[in-house]
Structure formats: C-alpha cells, structure tokens
Amino acid sequence: MSGTDIVLQDVRKVYYKDRLEIPVLEGLDLRVDAGDFVALMGPSGSGKSTLLHLIGGLDRPTSGQVRVGQAELHRMSERQLTAWRSRHVGFIFQMYHLVPVLTAAQNVELPLLLFRMPARQRRQRVQVALDVVGLGDRMDHRPNQLSGGQEQRVAIARAIVTDPDVILADEPTGDLDAATSSEILDLLRLLNSEFGKTIVMVTHDPRAAARSRRTLHLDKGVLDREELHAATPTGAGA
Amino acid sequence: MALPISYNWRNLFVRKLSTALTFIVVTVVVFVLAVLLSFAEGIRASLSSSGSRANILVLKPGSTAEGTSIIIPEEYARLSQTPGVARGPDGRPLISRELYVQTSIPRRGPDAAPANVAVRGVEDTAFAVHDEVRLIEGRLFEPGALEVIVGRAARDRYRNLELGGQIALGRLGNRTCRVVGVFEARGGAFESEIWAPLTLLFDAYARRFVSSVALRLGDPARADQAVAYVNGPAVNLEARLETDYYRELSAKTREIVVLTTILVGIMGVGAAFAVANTMYAAVDGRRREIAMLRTIGFPRSSIMAAFVVESLLICTAACAAGLGLSLLVNGSRQDFLSEATWTVLAYELRVTPRTLIAALATAGCVGLAGAMAPALRAARTGVIDALRKA
Ligand SMILES: Nc1ncnc2c1ncn2[C@@H]1O[C@H](COP(=O)(O)OP(=O)(O)OP(=O)(O)O)[C@@H](O)[C@H]1O
Ligand SMILES: [Mg+2]
Numbered sequence: 001m002s003g004t005d006i007v008l009q010d011v012r013k014v015y016y017k018d019r020l021e022i023p024v025l026e027g028l029d030l031r032v033d034a035g036d037f038v039a040l041m042g043p044s045g046s047g048k049s050t051l052l053h054l055i056g057g058l059d060r061p062t063s064g065q066v067r068v069g070q071a072e073l074h075r076m077s078e079r080q081l082t083a084w085r086s087r088h089v090g091f092i093f094q095m096y097h098l099v100p101v102l103t104a105a106q107n108v109e110l111p112l113l114l115f116r117m118p119a120r121q122r123r124q125r126v127q128v129a130l131d132v133v134g135l136g137d138r139m140d141h142r143p144n145q146l147s148g149g150q151e152q153r154v155a156i157a158r159a160i161v162t163d164p165d166v167i168l169a170d171e172p173t174g175d176l177d178a179a180t181s182s183e184i185l186d187l188l189r190l191l192n193s194e195f196g197k198t199i200v201m202v203t204h205d206p207r208a209a210a211r212s213r214r215t216l217h218l219d220k221g222v223l224d225r226e227e228l229h230a231a232t233p234t235g236a237g238a
Numbered sequence: 239m240a241l242p243i244s245y246n247w248r249n250l251f252v253r254k255l256s257t258a259l260t261f262i263v264v265t266v267v268v269f270v271l272a273v274l275l276s277f278a279e280g281i282r283a284s285l286s287s288s289g290s291r292a293n294i295l296v297l298k299p300g301s302t303a304e305g306t307s308i309i310i311p312e313e314y315a316r317l318s319q320t321p322g323v324a325r326g327p328d329g330r331p332l333i334s335r336e337l338y339v340q341t342s343i344p345r346r347g348p349d350a351a352p353a354n355v356a357v358r359g360v361e362d363t364a365f366a367v368h369d370e371v372r373l374i375e376g377r378l379f380e381p382g383a384l385e386v387i388v389g390r391a392a393r394d395r396y397r398n399l400e401l402g403g404q405i406a407l408g409r410l411g412n413r414t415c416r417v418v419g420v421f422e423a424r425g426g427a428f429e430s431e432i433w434a435p436l437t438l439l440f441d442a443y444a445r446r447f448v449s450s451v452a453l454r455l456g457d458p459a460r461a462d463q464a465v466a467y468v469n470g471p472a473v474n475l476e477a478r479l480e481t482d483y484y485r486e487l488s489a490k491t492r493e494i495v496v497l498t499t500i501l502v503g504i505m506g507v508g509a510a511f512a513v514a515n516t517m518y519a520a521v522d523g524r525r526r527e528i529a530m531l532r533t534i535g536f537p538r539s540s541i542m543a544a545f546v547v548e549s550l551l552i553c554t555a556a557c558a559a560g561l562g563l564s565l566l567v568n569g570s571r572q573d574f575l576s577e578a579t580w581t582v583l584a585y586e587l588r589v590t591p592r593t594l595i596a597a598l599a600t601a602g603c604v605g606l607a608g609a610m611a612p613a614l615r616a617a618r619t620g621v622i623d624a625l626r627k628a
Contacts, residue, residue, distance in 0.1 A: 053622055058533060079537065086535020093625065097530035101248035111534045113241065158534070 004069035004088070004165035004198055006032040006055055011064035013050055024050050025061070026221030034165065037192040037199045039209035042218035048202040049170055051218065055200060056089045056168045057081040068166060086114045090159025090197075092169035096151040098143040098158075104130065105139040108157045115162070129157040132195075133187060149180035156187060160197070167191060169201040173208050185211045241531075241540060246548045253520060260509075260516045261556045264604055267505045268560025268597045273567055274498040275593045280572070280585040284391075285488035288426035289480035292324075292458040293367060296451040296468055299476040302486070304338040304449045305356075309475065316473045317451055322464045324456040326366050332454035334367040336360055337439045337447075341407055341432070343396045345573075353573060353582045355396060356431045357386075357407060359439030359448075367454045371428055376401050376419035379435055387419035389429035391584035395571045399432070407434065408442035427484060430573065430584040452480065506604050513608025517549050521616040528616055529624035538617040545613035546606065553605030554598075561597050564589055 013025040024047040032038050040048050053059040054066050057073045058081075066073040071084055090111075098107045108126045117125075130136050133153040143151055152172060159167055169188065173181035185208055191197045192213075201212060209215040210229055217225040250257045289295075296317065301307035314335060323331045337359035344350040358364075365371055365378075379385035386405070393399040403417045415434065423429050439445065455461055461479060468477035521528070528541055573584040 049626065056533075058625075059622055082532070082535055082537050085533065091533050093530070095526070097526055097625075099245070099527055099530075101252060102245060106242075106245075110241075110531070114535050 004034045005067075006030070006166065006198065006200070007065070007067045008051075008054070008061075009065045009067075011054065011061045011066060013047065013054065013059075014062045023221060025054075027064070028218075028222050030216070030223060032198060032200060034198050035192070035196050036214070037189070037212045038201070039212035039215040040200060040202045040218060041204070041206070041209055041215055044204075046218045047221060048218055052168050052170055052200060052202055055166070056091060057085050086111060087162065088164050088166060090162065090164045090167045092152070092155055092159050092167065092172045094171040094174040096143070096148075096155045096175075098151055098154055100143050103140045103142055104135060104146065104154045104157075107143070107154055108161050111158060111162045125161055126157075129161040130154070132160065132191075133157045147180075148176055149183060152176065152180075152184055153187065156184070156191075160191060160195070165198055167197050167199045169199065171202055171204065173203065173205065178207075181205070181208060240547075241536070241544045243547070243551075246544060246551055249520065249524075250548060250551060253516065253523070256516045256519055257552060260512050260552055261559070263509045263512045264553050264556035264601060265559040265563070267502060267509045267604065268557050268601055269563045270505060271498065271502045271600055272561055272564030272589060272593050272597050273587070274494065274501070275596055276564065276568065276587040276589050277572065278494040278498065279588040279590045279593060281494070281583065282488055283588055284425055284429075284583060284585040285427060285484045287424045288428065288484040290368070290370065290454075291461075291479060291481050292455050293480035294453050294455065294461060294464055294468070294477045295480045295483050296453065296473075296475050296477045297449075299474070301476070304336070305340065307338075307449050308447045309335075309449065309451060310447045313473070313475055314448065314451060317453065317468065317475070319472070320453060320464050320467050322455050322457060322460045324454045326363065330363065332363055332367050334360065334364040334452045334454075335436060335448040336364065336450050336452060337436055337443075337445060338449035339439060339443055339445075341405070341411075343398070343405060345395060346397055350397065353396065355392060355582060357439065358428075358431050358433050359436035360433055361436050364433075364452070367452045368423070368428065370424045370426065371421050371433075372423070373419050373421050376417070379418055379433075381435055381437065383435075384413060384415045384438065385418045386415045386432050386434040387421055388417055388432050389584075390420055390422045391429040391571065391586075392432060393417075393420050395430075395573055395582075395584040405432070407439070409444060413438070413442045425586075427487070427583055430582060451475075453477075502600060506600055506607075509604045510608040513549055513553065513604060514612055516552070517545055517609050517612035518615070520548065521545060521612045521619075524616075525619055525624040528619045529621045532619065532621045533625070541619070542613040542617040545616050546609045549609030549613075550602065550605040553601040553608075557597055557601035560601075561589070561594065564593070 008028060008030040011025050011028045015022040015024060042048050054061055061074055105126050108129050109122055112122045112125060133156050135150060135153050173184050188199055189211060192199050203209050214226060214228045216223050297307040298309060317333060326332055339357050340354045341357055342352040343355045344352050379387055388399045398405055399417055401417055404414050407413045407415050455464055465477040468475050567587050568589045570587050571584055572587060573582040
C-alpha cells in the first residue's frame with residue numbers, strides 16, 4: 001500500500017446521446033499497485049480510453065470511486081483535477097500531440113511552465129528527460145523534423161519531465177512500425193523498472209501487451225480476464 | 239501559468255495568409271484613425287496658438303467672423319475711448335484697424351486647385367497689437383507700394399507666394415503685388431494669410447470701412463471691463479477675447495473628431511470581425527493541441543489568454559505599422575476651408591502622443607473584441623472529445 005496505488009471501485013460511466021443512455025463501464029473494479037505496469041486490452045469501443053481518462057482525472061465517473069494515491073478523483077472539481085493532473089500523471093497519446101511550432105525541448109518544457117521554477121532548473125529537467133528517451137541531441141528539432149518514433153519519445157519525455165508517479169499511455173505504439181514500437185516499449189519498461197513509474201497502457205497489440213507485467217481485458221463494461229506475464233528481458237523481440 | 243510568447247508568435251505564422259489579411263485590415267484602421275486625428279490636431283494646434291489673451295477683437299454685432307463684419311469709421315472712432323488700452327512707445331493707443339478680404343490662389347502641387355486665401359489689410363499698429371507676428375524673410379511692405387508679406391504656411395501651401403512672387407489683388411484683379419516678406423506667427427492662423435497695407439486694400443477693393451478692430455490691453459486681467467465698454471451703448475459693437483474668437487473657429491475640429499470616432503468605430507467593428515475570423519480558424523485548427531495542453535494541466539484561463547495574446551500580437555504589430563504609415567503624412571501641409579471665415583486655413587498634419595494613445599487603444603479594443611468569442615470557444619474545448627477525434 002505505498003504512495004500511488006490506483007483503485008477503482010464499482011465505477012460506472014454512462015454517456016448520453018440524444019437522451020439515449022450509452023453505458024460504457026458498468027460496475028468496474030480495478031486495482032493497480034504502485035510500480036505496476038498494466039496493459040489494457042479489449043475490443044474497439046469497449047471503453048479502454050474512457051477508463052484511462054477516468055484514472056487520469058480527465059473525466060469523472062457517473063458513479064463509483066476513483067482513487068489515485070491520496071486523491072479521490074470522483075470528488076474533485078474540474079479545476080482541482082486540472083491542477084492534480086499537472087503534478088501526478090503523465091499522458092502519452094497515439095498521435096503524440098506535439099506542438100508543431102515548438103522545438104522538442106520546448107515541447108518537453110510545456111508541463112514545467114505550470115510550476116514556479118527557475119528557467120535554469122527547467123532547462124536542466126528538460127535535458128534529463130530528453131536524455132532518458134535518448135534524444136538529448138535533438139533538443140532544437142521541430143516535430144516535423146523527427147520520425148514518428150522520435151516524436152513519441154519526445155512525447156514520453158514530456159510525460160515524465162514533471163516526474164509523475166503514474167504514466168497513462170493510450171495506444172502509444174498504435175502508429176508505429178514493429179521495430180520502433182519495440183523501442184518505445186523498451187523505454188516504457190525502463191521507466192517502470194528503473195524509475196518506478198506506475199504505468200497503465202492501452203493497446204490493441206498482444207505483443208505490446210506481453211511486454212507489460214500483466215494484461216487486463218475489458219469487455220462489456222467490466223474487466224473479465226487477467227494474464228500475468230513472465231518478466232521478459234528488456235529488448236527482447238516484439 | 240502562461241504559455242510563452244514565442245508559442246503565440248510562431249503560431250501566427252502557421253496561418254500566414256489569414257494573419258496577414260487581419261494585420262492589413264487593422265493597419266488600415268489605425269492609419270485612417272491616425273491621419274484623421276492628425277488633421278484635427280493640426281487644425282487645433284494652429285487655431286489654439288492663434289490670438290493673444292491680451293487682445294480683444296471687435297466685430298459688428300451678430301458677426302461671427304471677420305469676413306462678414308463691417309465697421310464704419312464713426313464706429314471705429316468711438317473705440318478710442320475704450321478703457322485699459324495699451325499705448326505704444328510713441329504714445330498712440332494700440333488699436334489696429336483691419337480689413338479682411340479674400341482672393342483665389344492656386345495651391346501648390348499638381349492639381350493646382352484654387353483656394354480662398356485671406357488677405358488682411360493692416361496699419362503699423364497691427365504689428366504691435368499682434369506681436370507674435372515676426373518677419374523671417376525679406377522685409378516689411380512700404381506704405382504706398384504694391385507690396386505684401388505672406389504667412390509661412392500660406393507660402394508653403396499656395397503658388398507664387400515665395401519671396402519675389404507676384405499675386406493679383408483688387409476687385410478686378412488688376413493690382414499686381416509683389417511678395418517682399420514672409421512672416422511667422424507662432425504657428426497660428428495668421429500664417430495662412432497675406433498681409434497688405436490697409437490703404438492698398440481700401441483702394442484696390444474700393445472700401446471705406448474695415449472688418450475688425452483689434453485692441454491690445456495693458457492688463458489682460460481687465461479685459462472684462464474693455465469688453466463691457468465696447469458691447470455697451472457707448473460703442474455698440476461686439477467684443478471678445480481674440481483667443482475666444484479662434485477657439486470658436488476651431489469648433490470644426492471637434493466635428494472632425496466626432497466624425498473620426500464614428501468612422502473609425504464602424505471600421506473597428508469590421509476589423510474586429512476580421513480578427514475573430516482569423517482566431518476562430520486558429521482555434522478550430524488547434525483543437526487537439528488545446529486538448530493536449532488541458533490534459534497536461536493548463537487551466538482554461540491559460541488557453542483563453544493564449545488566444546487573446548495572439549490576437550493582441552497581430553493588432554499591436556498592425557498598430558505600429560499604421561502609425562508608421564501615418565508618420566509619412568506627418569508634417570505635410572494641408573488646408574481646409576473654414577465655414578466661419580470662408581477662407582482656407584493651412585496647417586501641418588501632426589501625429590501627437592494623443593494620436594498614439596488613441597491608435598493603441600483602438601488596436602487593443604479591436605484585438606480584444608475580436609479575440610473574445612474565439613478564445614472562449616478555445617477555453618471550452620471538450621478535452622476528451624478533441625482527443626478522441628484525433
Ligand atoms: N462523448 C461521448 N458520447 C457518446 N458516446 C461516447 C462518448 N465518448 C465515448 N463514447 C462511447 O463510449 C464507448 C467507449 O469509448 P472508448 O473511446 O473508451 O473506447 P475504446 O475502448 O478506447 O475504443 P478504441 O479501441 O476504438 O479506442 C464507445 O462506444 C464510444 O462510442
Ligand atoms: Mg481508445
């Protein structure tokens with residue numbers, strides 16, 4: 001029961017479209033211990049992204065509880081959630097979402113602008129984050145001067161630059177070829193094993209899922225299956 | 239909490255065409271504003287430096303301008319008893335009879351359109367009463383000779399008024415006079431005039447009366463007394479402070495300011511729509527980026543501020559450009575036909591600090607007004623929706 005466990009209890013999420021109820025999550029329970037690396041799989045439309053958004057405080061459940069570390073996200077206002085996100089989670093998206101007009105370093109620096117921090121310290125942090133993802137020499141490149149894999153690395157650097165406990169990744173390799181995917185997954189494993197980050201990763205790719213510690217299967221609004229993976233050595237084939 | 243300015247600045251260049259068009263629209267608004275205001279400032283500056291607080295100007299009762307005033311010799315004679323009138327070194331009271339006529343002279347420049355220029359017939363005392371009048375070139379006219387002196391503004395603005403130039407005066411235009419001197423008058427209205435010997439004009443225009451009489455007072459504080467005397471039964475003419483007379487003439491500039499405000503207001507609304515259009519396009523094109531910024535923890539207010547700043551960047555740059563353009567006309571000589579005197583007043587266009595402030599305020603308002611709705615839309619971006627549609 002260390003710092004940043006993720007605990008969801010009896011979570012329901014219902015969308016409304018033209019007064020029509022669209023239940024997505026129906027009484028879902030989930031527990032991710034601090035330091036775990038969980039892959040989340042399931043058919044398209046099963047609610048994987050929705051679940052990730054709830055864990056990351058981007059959305060609130062219709063009912064039920066979402067606790068991340070000490071924070072009871074289901075009780076927090078939008079404003080509180082916004083501030084909480086900036087300190088406690090790092091997001092990684094399938095499409096990277098880098099700002100095209102900013103350099104790699106400036107993109108990575110963005111989350112730090114929300115903190116009171118001397119510019120020198122910010123630069124240092126950006127440098128470290130880019131070194132971790134292996135792009136220390138691409139600081140001044142614009143996103144359109146980088147390959148897809150490099151863009152995703154910059155996005156990962158941006159997710160870790162504030163040193164959050166939890167990293168949430170929504171199909172981080174969905175847009176990448178197998179070899180590049182493997183490198184990105186290595187990186188995530190490194191963040192998990194060396195830096196102790198708790199990671200929840202949505203993926204459609206069983207090979208990607210196999211690189212996590214365990215895979216959860218989401219179907220019809222609940223988690224119906226779980227597999228544990230033997231620890232695969234870093235860098236093993238994908 | 240704020241995104242860096244460089245982020246806003248570079249984003250402006252992503253939509254170059256749209257940004258450029260908006261920039262041009264706002265530049266034009268600021269330029270028009272600056273030019274119209276510099277008209278008003280130029281006229282105001284000219285008229286407000288006209289006249290002296292120590293002088294009272296006497297006209298026919300009911301006349302609002304010298305051109306429509308007639309003072310006959312008997313009336314003039316009664317003025318000599320006015321209390322408080324200063325005396326010159328020779329002991330004569332400083333009372334100046336002046337005849338105000340007009341003549342048509344072509345303007346300088348290619349179109350050469352004729353303008354009604356004021357010609358003032360004066361005697362020696364005029365130079366003591368209007369002591370701001372100072373020769374800067376040539377010499378004074380000789381009594382009895384066909385000679386005139388001209389104001390600096392008139393010389394710059396109208397043809398043949400340079401030293402040695404010739405103009406035709408008289409009812410029949412048959413008195414050719416030579417320009418022998420150029421004077422200044424602290425930038426005031428006299429500088430738009432031609433001054434000639436009073437006797438020359440009496441003769442040339444077959445007049446026996448004058449238009450106005452200017453009196454210099456020994457003590458300006460006692461002007462009320464002199465005015466009351468002239469307005470009273472003893473003289474039965476109408477007196478006012480010379481400075482008040484010119485202030486009334488400058489009512490025209492207030493009209494210009496009002497018209498400017500209306501015109502620029504209308505243009506400003508149009509410009510605000512142009513800004514809004516550009517900013518809407520920017521917001522819609524960056525929905526995912528906004529969603530990402532919100533995801534990593536930027537509050538709605540930061541998003542809103544980012545777009546307002548972008549709009550203000552365009553508008554401030556446009557403001558600088560508009561003012562820069564207006565400096566090209568700064569100092570150029572224009573004239574306008576006074577409705578009160580039916581003669582032209584030549585003045586310099588002036589870009590003043592007031593113009594600067596008005597331009598900045600206008601550009602700022604346009605930028606803010608145009609950015610408001612798009613920035614609100616940006617702040618309200620549905621994060622999850624925008625991420626999902628990625
Ligand atoms: N704002 C919304 N309004 C209505 N329905 C929604 C809304 N957002 C999501 N849904 C529905 O919720 C369900 C789950 O969506 P979600 O994006 O979580 O699925 P997913 O498992 O991530 O799918 P994919 O693998 O395609 O990304 C879908 O059926 C979707 O249509
Ligand atoms: Mg999804």
